[in-house]
Amino acid sequence: MQTHADPCKQPSLMHPSLAIVKLLEQVQPTTDSEVVTLTQALGRVLAEDLASHVDLPPFDNSAMDGYAFNFDDLDAGTPLTLVGDSFAGHPFSGQCVKGGCIRIMTGAPVPAGYDTVQMQEKVTADGNNISIEAPKAKGANVRYRAEELSTGTKVLSAGTLIGAAEMGVLATIGASQLRVYRPLKVAFFSTGDELRPVGSELAPGQIYDSNRYSIQGLLSRANVEWIDLGVIEDDKEAIRQAFKTAAAQADMVLTSGGVSVGDADYTKQILDEEGEITFWKLAIKPGKPFAFGHLGDAVFCGLPGNPVSSMVTFYKLVWPLIQKMQGLPQVKPVTLSATLTQDIRKFPGRVEYQRAVLSYNEQGEAQVAVTGGQGSGMLTSMTLANCFIILEQDCDGISAGEKVTVEPFNSVLA
Ligand SMILES: Nc1nc2c(c(=O)[nH]1)N[C@H]1C(S)=C(S)[C@@H](COP(=O)(O)OP(=O)(O)OC[C@H]3O[C@@H](n4cnc5c(N)ncnc54)[C@H](O)[C@@H]3O)O[C@H]1N2
Ligand code: MOO
8 A cells, every 4th residue: 555645744844944045055156247238238237346437427517497606706795797507418608707697507517617506496687687595505506526426436336236227327327338247048847738828728627827927927027038948748758858958058947847746746756867856845835845956057946836836936946046146146035024914824834925915004003914815826816915924834823913024025026
């Protein structure tokens, strides 16, 4: 008679925090880099420190629409004489005379002969006679050359992810080309005879392959180059071939399904035969049968087939791995404490990531409620959520009104 041990009770289930440490030990940041134009740089990681080629701002300029003058000329208590103007892109080219002033616009150069700007709301103009309410100090409303940074100063460090603000800073300093790490290549496929692509008819027992779509979404947010190898049937040789195809062209091979203990769960077996299993099965819910290893030069992550399990294990395990391989620093997830608004059932054994909604009550206190059913196949529990409630391994349930640890979704999930 065949007996089947309960895997949840096996001491071999590794805590997810230890799994993250072990995963990260197995990979090194890429050192390969390439030069790209600024328009190609969004989502890439800077491969070298970048110094500014210019002073920022590049010239003294006005922070207000108003008038520029010498602060000390206001001591006489008489109106100043208008001698010209300075517009953004069209500097004043005349002489800055004593007792004079110029009309000036926001961002326009402040001429060397004047030291202060007053906003037009505090000025009365009568023809060329300009009466100015004295600002608090000499230099008011002037943005000085290099006050933000000077030529040669480091503006961005190697290992910086180029997002929207970085794109703007790079344009500000005129960086038309920059050296970034080459993109990480991730090949992925789903396994399962029941899976059909969206758009096809479903026969009895079949379902649509949803994981490839959520994984594509996650990989896009993780800024990698992905290779979609489709759905592979539950056939050892087909899976073996897909492993080879994937490992030959990618830094990371990601699969969905077939990592549990069922009779058609071949992923782990083929990984064992074709590569190396570093660990399998974690004390995490959802996502217990997550498998990690190597396939030739590629790292391998086997995500469980249940749709929520595949997303949670990607988020907690694969994403930190991708970040390290991309040359990004590890950032500890932000967590906070919030009051639970309903009872939660939990059995000791695994760390649980329950999908939930974090909000503020009328008193401004953080509160959190789960998004209904928490089955590993209930993907709407993710779409409704904006955070995870993290329940530690030994927790055996929590009552409404108690505090729980919450991890708001970050840029990959939000
Ligand atoms: N006897 C045991 N059975 C199971 C255990 C266990 O410990 N002992 N663990 C369960 C846990 S926990 C998980 S998680 C799942 C994961 O199993 P697999 O990775 O082998 O996944 P599959 O069996 O292939 O599929 C599970 C489930 O998800 C559906 N699925 C799979 N791929 C997709 C996809 N691309 N898109 C949408 N849905 C998908 C599949 O139809 C199944 O319903 O194993 C438990 N079993
Ligand atoms: O770990 Mo599984 O994801 O509980 O269903």
